[in-house]
Every structure is written in C-alpha cells, then in structure tokens.
Amino acid sequence: MPRPIPLALTAITLTLSLGSCMQQNLPETPVQPTPPASKVQLWLTTPDQSKLLSSETQLSFSRDGSETFPTIAVNDTVTYQKMEGVGAAFTDSSAYLMSKMSPTDRQKLLKDLFDAQTGAGLDHARIPIGASDFALSHYSFNDLAAGETDPELKKFSIQHDQEYIIPVIKEAIKVNPSLKFMASPWSAPGWMKTSGSLIKGKLKPEYYDTYAQYFVKYLQAYRQNGIGIDTITVQNEPQHEPGDYPGMRMESSEQAKFVGEHLGPVIQKSGLGTRILGWDHNWDQWNYPIEVLNDPKARAALSGIAFHCYGGNVAAQSQIKDSFPEKDLYFTECSGGFWANNFGDNLKWNMENLLIGATRNWAKTVLLWNLALDEKGGPHLGGCGNCRGVVTIRSDTGAVEKNVEYYVLGHYGKAVRQGAFRIASNTYNAPASDLQSVAFKNPDGSKALIVLNSSASALTFKVKENGSSFYTTLPAGAVATYRWTGKGSDTPPPPAPAPDAFKIVQAEAFSSQQGIQTEACQDEGGGLNVGYVDTGDHLVFDRIDFGASGAKGVKFRVASGGNGGTIQLRTGSLDGPVVAEAQVVNTGGWQNWTTITAPANIPAGIQKIYLVFSKADGINLNWMQFTP
Known part of the structure; x- marks a missing residue:
C-alpha cells in the first residue's frame, strides 16, 4: 500500500x-x-x-x-534502566573512509556525529576486535603462518588498528570526551579454531584460556592507546557461521563454559573492570541466552545480554529481563541498507523497534552497524553487499550524506545524556x-x-x-x-x-478497496490520489479514531473531468448506516481540485469507515478531513 x-x-x-x-x-x-x-x-x-x-x-x-x-x-x-547511550560501529571500513578525508572535513563529520550541540550527539560506539565483513582485509591480532601456534601470545599486536582506527577514534573522543566503547570479536585467530582459519569453525577447547588472555591483551593495548573499553561481547552472532568473512560458531553450552570458567575469571583477575555480555545475536533465538544464564558460573561472570535486530521481535529482550531481572540488556547491532530506501518507512521502523522499542524493552544502548560507508555500501570483504552506514561518504566527491539512521539516533543524542x-x-x-x-x-x-x-x-x-x-x-x-x-x-x-483540523485521512491510506486505482496527484502536497472509479466502487479504512466527540462534519478534496457523482461514508460494513453524503460536480479537469463540505454523524471512538462511490461518473479523491 x-x-x-x-x-x-x-x-x-x-x-x-x-x-x-x-x-x-x-x-x-x-x-x-x-x-x-x-x-x-x-x-x-x-x-x-x-x-x-x-x-x-x-x-x-x-x-x-x-x-x-x-x-x-x-x-x-x-x-x-540507566542508559549508556546510542551510536554505531567504528568498523575497519568506517574508520578507513574517515581517515582518507581531509582533516577539516573529518573534524566536521565527527562533530556532526558526536557533538550534541551541533550534531547528533552520539555517545557510544562499538569496535570490532579484529576484522568483520566491513574491513579491507581479514585479520586478527595474532595471525600466524599455517601450522604455527602461539599459546603465550608473544606475537600479539594491534598494529593494524594503530594505523587509522585508533587515530580516528581518538579524534572522536576529543569531540565527545564522554564517548563510551563496546568491543566484539567476529573470530578468534585462525590457529585457535577447528577450521584453522578466520572463516568458519569453532574455538578449540584447549585454547579457551589462551583466547581469554587474548581479550585481556586487547583491552590493555587499547587502554595504553588512550581508549578504555567498558563492555565486551563474547562472540558476534555465535549462531552464524559465514563462508566469506570472519566468524565463529559457539553453542550456548560452549559459551557458558568459556565465559564461566575462563573469560570471566581472567577479566576479573586483570582488574580492568570491563563488563562481559553474552549472546550478541538476534531476538528470535532468545532461548540461547537463557541457556547460558542458567549456568551458575556463566551467570556470575556476565553483566548482561546483547541483541541484534535481524530476526524475531524486540519483546524478546523483556523475556530475558523477566527471567533474570538482575542482568542488563543492550542493543548492539542493526544495519540500514539500500534494500530499504523509503525514508519515512525506515524512520518509523527504526523508531518503533529500536529507539523506542529497544529502550522500552530495557536496552541500555541502541547501537547501529557501520558509522560510515561509501555510496556502494563499501568497502567490504564478503558479507553484506548493500548495507548502508549512518552516513555515506561518497568516493567520487568526498561529500557526506546523512542517512535516516543519523536522524533516528540524533533524536536521542540531542536530548539524552549518559547516566540518564x-x-x-x-x-x-x-x-x-x-x-x-x-x-x-x-x-x-x-x-x-x-x-x-x-x-x-x-x-x-x-x-x-x-x-x-x-x-x-x-x-x-x-x-x-x-x-x-x-x-x-x-x-x-x-x-x-481549535479542532478545525481534527482528523485528515489521505485517500490512498485505505486498508482495502474495490475498483479504484491510484495515480500521481497534482494537488498541493503531491503524492497520490484515488480515481478511475465506477458506481459501487469503495475504499475501506479499518481504524479511524474519532476521539471522545465523534465527527459532525467532513470535507472531501475532489476533482472531476466528468459528471462527478455521490460519495457516501458508511460505518461498520458496506451495508452499514450512511453517516455522511456529498455531491461531486465537474470541476473542469481531473486535477482541478476543490474542497466540498458535508454534514456527518459519526460516533465517537475507533470506527471502520467504508467510503462508497454510490454514483460515479469520474471522481478523483485526494483526502477527507473530519471535524468534531
């Protein structure tokens, strides 16, 4: 529709x-x-x-x-819940694109993103631990030649991130010193896995302790570079095992064991104070975090559970909260994409499900995916080929385009501060x-x-x-x-x-119809109108709320190049009582619009309205407007 x-x-x-x-x-x-x-x-x-x-x-x-x-x-x-903020991810791709901007342009973009006075006021960001699909190469912080191992992590290095990811993040911190960070791994180093690669596979049990130390080394290295990581997730999307970019499958029993007996104790012993979040995947598999939290050791080590948007319903977050009220909930990933290019539809969905939906279901953060991508949804190496960043940095001109996700996050960032x-x-x-x-x-x-x-x-x-x-x-x-x-x-x-504009309903907003067609409308405001009607054709509007007073009048915005006819409004059914009737005459053309007024007697409350063209020789309808 x-x-x-x-x-x-x-x-x-x-x-x-x-x-x-x-x-x-x-x-x-x-x-x-x-x-x-x-x-x-x-x-x-x-x-x-x-x-x-x-x-x-x-x-x-x-x-x-x-x-x-x-x-x-x-x-x-x-x-x-106490809020920790909204934002998106400093992926390798996002940071790379920002690093290639001129210092002046990059500073302007960072202020647009992170400054609450002049920009969107983002105050939380996610950082992949190693490569995701949005990276220029597939890498970890301990990559070795085939057949080599390094259980003491002597070759651990974050040199890759020091080239442009960390410098861009530190510039963002200067814009918003309150910026908080979450980090998530897509894969352990390949030599720790059953696949021997960053692609596919599981973490070998003999490397559980080594991988826990890998997290600690990462957190310490970032802290030494001036970036404190407040929370980590155990594994990005543990039930997704991609074939063309880093990923690692982890069952709920394996996550419980790794967290409860290895990662949790090692993080606690390090004194870093970083909190650990489980799951980090979609709403539809809410049973996974339940199974993890049912393990006493894992439950003690986890501060909360993280969710993504790509399956299920946001209400799943409250199911976890109801079962484990002492645990915090975080929303950590959702991506816009070129598959969804209607601004208004995207605005509504993101508000209903994320900014309002996720927070009303206990989320302490609302984090989207890439902060920035180019106009082709890249650069990326595998994975999503048509994802959209919060902003687009055009590869041809360098211009920055703010996408609908920017404005969604800004409606929070402008007015809500950390600790709210x-x-x-x-x-x-x-x-x-x-x-x-x-x-x-x-x-x-x-x-x-x-x-x-x-x-x-x-x-x-x-x-x-x-x-x-x-x-x-x-x-x-x-x-x-x-x-x-x-x-x-x-x-x-x-x-x-004044209630003179009590309710306007666009004709094209019908829930069902018989016989009509829509066409481009040349009336003020543009859009569509309904037309090509014959006697007996009708529109159905399932739920129109007439408040406590009902409606005593109705205006129809009409045009006719024929002889016009009669419009009736009926309540409840096609054979229901006539609550309004208006006569339409020739207006001098199919797009020569005029407003006609008729008395109405529509009951209070939510009504199902049938708009019936009881006699029609050419009527176009743009909207109807009710008055108490």
Missing part, C-alpha cells in the same frame, strides 16, 4: 497569562510571582524530509486543564492510538520525551507532567523530541487547540 502523504506541522502556540497572587489580609507579605512556564525544546523529523532533526519554536508548560486530547503522562518517580534513567511515559501502540513514546531523566534533572506518530494522519496530543502540560501536533509519520527542565508551571491553562 502506498504511504500517505505527510501533513504539514500545525504550530500550537500556547497563550500564557503570567500573574501574581497576594495573601489577603496580610499586606506586609511581599507579592509572590507565579513560577514562569517551563520552556520545552523541540526537534522534529518528518517523513517527507522537509524537517530533519530541525529545532522548532519552543513550547511552554502551563497548569493542566482537562484531558481534551490523547495525553502522554511523564512520571519521573518511576525509573527503569528511562522514566515512565505511557505509549499508545498502533493501531490503538498510534502515538508511541519513551522518556528519560538526565543527571541534571532535565527530561526528554521522544514521540512517534505512526498513524496516517496528523495527531494533536498533550504532554503532561506533575499537574502541568502542553499541547503539540505531530504530522503523520513524524518523530519529535521534547526536552525541558523543571516540574512544569502554575501558569493558567490555555484553551485546547
């Missing part, structure tokens, strides 16, 4: 009355001014890309009136209301609320905290981040927003 055309943001200006109050009969008491209204910063991204992490006019809290519109209540007395706690906020999961949210409280006491309007219409709603609130409107498919300090305001409440 074609996506509906996003609506323009309707600015809601709250009228504030700042007064004063004086205790009666006590003239000697000074006048007490009403506390000023808390200001709300707003960043907005729309699916048509007309707004991209755009800083909008500030809103203001005032004393709450009544629940006129859907209300997102924020409660900072209810806290959940997720706090309570109600979310209206689609299709019940289509407003989805997540809220955080920063260490400085400021709050941030991220909201997705996943519906096909602009939605006006209220944000409420501690007896104060503000109104705001989000276009269809848009995302907004709201940030404020304080507990609201005692300023008298403004009137509710």
